[in-house]
Amino acid sequence: MAPIGTLHYLVxxxxxxxxxxxxxxxxxxxVIILMSIELILNAVNLNLVAxxxxxxxxxxxxxxxxxxxxxxxxxxxxxxxxxFFRNKETVNVDEIDLLKW
Amino acid sequence: xxxxxxxxxxxxxxxxxxxxxxxxxxxxxxxxxxLALILALIGQAGLYLMLYAPFVAGVQIILYAGGIMVLFLFxxxxxxxxxxxxxxxxxxxxxxxxxxALALGGLFVAVYLKGKGIFPERVMxxxxxxxxxxxxxxxxxxxxxxxxxASLLLLVAIxxxxxxxxxxx
Numbered sequence: 001m002a003p004i005g006t007l008h009y010l011v012x013x014x015x016x017x018x019x020x021x022x023x024x025x026x027x028x029x030x031v032i033i034l035m036s037i038e039l040i041l042n043a044v045n046l047n048l049v050a051x052x053x054x055x056x057x058x059x060x061x062x063x064x065x066x067x068x069x070x071x072x073x074x075x076x077x078x079x080x081x082x083x084f085f086r087n088k089e090t091v092n093v094d095e096i097d098l099l100k101w
Numbered sequence: 102x103x104x105x106x107x108x109x110x111x112x113x114x115x116x117x118x119x120x121x122x123x124x125x126x127x128x129x130x131x132x133x134x135x136l137a138l139i140l141a142l143i144g145q146a147g148l149y150l151m152l153y154a155p156f157v158a159g160v161q162i163i164l165y166a167g168g169i170m171v172l173f174l175f176x177x178x179x180x181x182x183x184x185x186x187x188x189x190x191x192x193x194x195x196x197x198x199x200x201x202a203l204a205l206g207g208l209f210v211a212v213y214l215k216g217k218g219i220f221p222e223r224v225m226x227x228x229x230x231x232x233x234x235x236x237x238x239x240x241x242x243x244x245x246x247x248x249x250x251a252s253l254l255l256l257v258a259i260x261x262x263x264x265x266x267x268x269x270x
Binding site: 003004005006007008009010011012014015016017018019020021022023024025026027028029031032034035036038039042045046049050052053054056057058060061063064065067068069070071072073074075076078079080081082083085086090091092093094 | 107108111115118119122123125126131134135138141142145148149151152153154156157160161164165168169172173176177179180185188189190191192193195197198199201202203205206209210213217220221222224225227232235236239240243244247251254255257258259261262263264265266268
């Protein structure tokens with residue numbers, strides 16, 4: 001069996017990324033779409049950490065910044081979701097059409 | 102001579118991560134999705150440990166599996182899930198979304214098949230005990246400005262979340 005190299009981790013990260021994109025594009029529930037975005041951000045983190053094994057610790061520092069970003073994004077996104085649910089009583093993205101003419 | 106345990110744990114952890122990721126996007130109940138996402142994040146923390154990144158693994162578990170997922174579970178309980186359980190879970194254009202996502206996956210496969218040779222075979226094995234210290238050196242040295250901007254971003258996010266979720270300002 002081949003020894004585990006950088007490419008193995010990149011392939012796993014790509015699989016997670018594609019799963020996240022499928023979730024964003026096909027689901028209707030906003031909460032699950034936000035979770036899929038977390039999956040995408042995690043795939044990027046895995047790439048950065050895998051490359052940090054070759055080119056030094058900068059990748060790990062950047063993955064910490066991305067985790068910070070993900071926390072901010074989740075907080076604001078879920079706040080918007082609560083504000084929206086209070087007005088429209090739905091969590092489905094295709095019924096969120098206030099800005100559509 | 103490659104140790105067997107590395108290979109075994111790599112495939113085990115990636116199977117846990119990918120299967121839980123698959124469960125996240127297919128479950129009907131949002132709570133089940135959230136629990137599967139926690140499992141995926143923990144599996145990924147294991148992968149970070151295998152990549153000699155113990156600090157990022159710890160941050161992943163504390164911040165993601167501990168913090169962000171609690172936020173998700175609270176919001177799932179605030180928005181009622183009973184009615185959304187009975188509804189259609191996938192949008193009307195799900196075929197288009199699936200095809201374009203799989204096209205993106207095919208692009209990844211093509212790129213990795215073509216560019217297999219450009220990644221160096223030789224990898225550094227950094228010392229694990231001083232990992233946190235070195236990350237701190239980078240964070241408070243090279244990346245000082247970005248670090249401060251990140252704290253500003255968190256402040257903005259806190260204010261934004263409170264303003265959004267408050268009934269009347």
